[in-house]
Amino acid sequence: MKTFLSTIKFDYLQRVRSYSFLITLCISLAVAYTFVPEPNANYSTIRIADHVGYYNAAWFGYVTAIMTSIFLSLIGFYLVNGSINKDLTTKIGHITASTPITNFKYLLSKVLSNFLVLITIVFIVFLMSILLFYLYNDGYSLEILDFLIPYLLVPIPAMFFIAVLAIIFEVVFRKYSVLQNIGFFFLFSALVFSANNDKSQFALDPFGTKIVMHQMEETVRSIIKVDEKTDLSIGYAIGNIKETKKFEFNGISFPTVFIISRFIWVLLGTMMIMVVTPLFHRFSIKEKLRSISLTPKILKTQNNQEIIVSELKKSTTNYGIISLVKTELMLLFRKGKRWLWIINIIGVISLAIAPINIAYPLILPVLWFLQVHRLSEISSKEIYNNVHHITFTSYKPLSRLLSSQLIAGTILMLSLASPLIIRLFIKFDLLSNAHIIIGSIFIVLLASTLGILTKGKKLFEIIFFMITYANMNKIPFMDYFGGLDHNNDYIVSLTIITLFLGTIGFLTRRHQLKN
Numbered sequence: 354m355k356t357f358l359s360t361i362k363f364d365y366l367q368r369v370r371s372y373s374f375l376i377t378l379c380i381s382l383a384v385a386y387t388f389v390p391e392p393n394a395n396y397s398t399i400r401i402a403d404h405v406g407y408y409n410a411a412w413f414g415y416v417t418a419i420m421t422s423i424f425l426s427l428i429g430f431y432l433v434n435g436s437i438n439k440d441l442t443t444k445i446g447h448i449t450a451s452t453p454i455t456n457f458k459y460l461l462s463k464v465l466s467n468f469l470v471l472i473t474i475v476f477i478v479f480l481m482s483i484l485l486f487y488l489y490n491d492g493y494s495l496e497i498l499d500f501l502i503p504y505l506l507v508p509i510p511a512m513f514f515i516a517v518l519a520i521i522f523e524v525v526f527r528k529y530s531v532l533q534n535i536g537f538f539f540l541f542s543a544l545v546f547s548a549n550n551d552k553s554q555f556a557l558d559p560f561g562t563k564i565v566m567h568q569m570e571e572t573v574r575s576i577i578k579v580d581e582k583t584d585l586s587i588g589y590a591i592g593n594i595k596e597t598k599k600f601e602f603n604g605i606s607f608p609t610v611f612i613i614s615r616f617i618w619v620l621l622g623t624m625m626i627m628v629v630t631p632l633f634h635r636f637s638i639k640e641k642l643r644s645i646s647l648t649p650k651i652l653k654t655q656n657n658q659e660i661i662v663s664e665l666k667k668s669t670t671n672y673g674i675i676s677l678v679k680t681e682l683m684l685l686f687r688k689g690k691r692w693l694w695i696i697n698i699i700g701v702i703s704l705a706i707a708p709i710n711i712a713y714p715l716i717l718p719v720l721w722f723l724q725v726h727r728l729s730e731i732s733s734k735e736i737y738n739n740v741h742h743i744t745f746t747s748y749k750p751l752s753r754l755l756s757s758q759l760i761a762g763t764i765l766m767l768s769l770a771s772p773l774i775i776r777l778f779i780k781f782d783l784l785s786n787a788h789i790i791i792g793s794i795f796i797v798l799l800a801s802t803l804g805i806l807t808k809g810k811k812l813f814e815i816i817f818f819m820i821t822y823a824n825m826n827k828i829p830f831m832d833y834f835g836g837l838d839h840n841n842d843y844i845v846s847l848t849i850i851t852l853f854l855g856t857i858g859f860l861t862r863r864h865q866l867k868n
Contacts (some may be wrong), residue, residue: 385424407600414500414604425478433470434519434522436519456633512675564605615760701769733805751863754864795851798855
């Protein structure tokens, strides 16, 4: 038991002291600040048929709880994923494997440390939501239970479920992080977008948000007097704030079945860890070695001939970047498993044959997200593979090496989007093509700059997943490739942001080279 608790303690402390945790915490607080818009904001997060709730304790507590459950489930997986692989690379896992701790206890300790990391962020967001209530409330008093009950029943069990998924994906897919990232992306999308409003099925929602949304919808139905067959729009909305109407939401009384189901999700997660325990390698991964023949080979001897140095071909020096671009393209192409290119090819074909109103705003961002494992290390792989001392001392590492990486990444993204670009060009839609080109440069520069700043890939994976999920929900200000309708100034703003990213990346890398 002492080893078990020590593993949880020190793993948790190591996580919360990491750079990626601090960045994720800052992002979480920044996003949590927008969960309940300030009274004069031009957007709303939960708006039901042009109705929003009065800013009482129940509205603040339940809205921030369900938004935290969805948002932190979205990025939490990428924050805590990779804990077993880190123990493997740092050799700590080999030390742990020599202790009496069982495989199940080790995996469970990783789940609990993941869970503690996530609920630490939940707790800080919880405190921030109370602070925002005092700033924004419409004269209502604080009812602490309206905050405690939704947070205990909605995001807390969801965080345990995410912590379990992170370990299961690591055990099943082992070192293939690309499969973990893509697999969770599609699983999360399927769970969130499954529109099942049957009251008997609310217990099957791992995030615990559908029952709250349903009760809010029923409250609005009783106000505007529509039947249950009428479909009401629910979700994030920008603009038309003056047309919104207020209604009073006083929370919900969670049914006993739902409360029990939240504990069952925790128990089910523990049982899932027991199921995958036999698949855990316990850090006894054997490297494949080539068979070496013990039979001595007899080399044919040849007569040594005189070499005339003056007749040898003179070597030529090439300081261009074309050869480097070719090398970077080859590295990007060979990154990950080859069969993943089958999925990419299917995506490219879909861009060629699917209707443009589906291919452009939906298929393109998903296809680009599938390259997350290629882009995430585009400018940090030298540090990860510990060869930066060599590459940073090469000839003009900024104008040659870094530029070749950015050019190769942009070529890859544009090549994948080429069928859509051709179709838009045939329609003389040059503005959309300009959006796609700038969007490809933007996402490559984002990967490069974040990799240079953090010297890792996790932050980019988190942000890229958030951006892709937002684009699938058609949130306008997260559209980096022009898939939605915008005014002419939007492309100018996107270009400025792209140039700013490139400037930050180049200046940071230049500072690293000097030091």
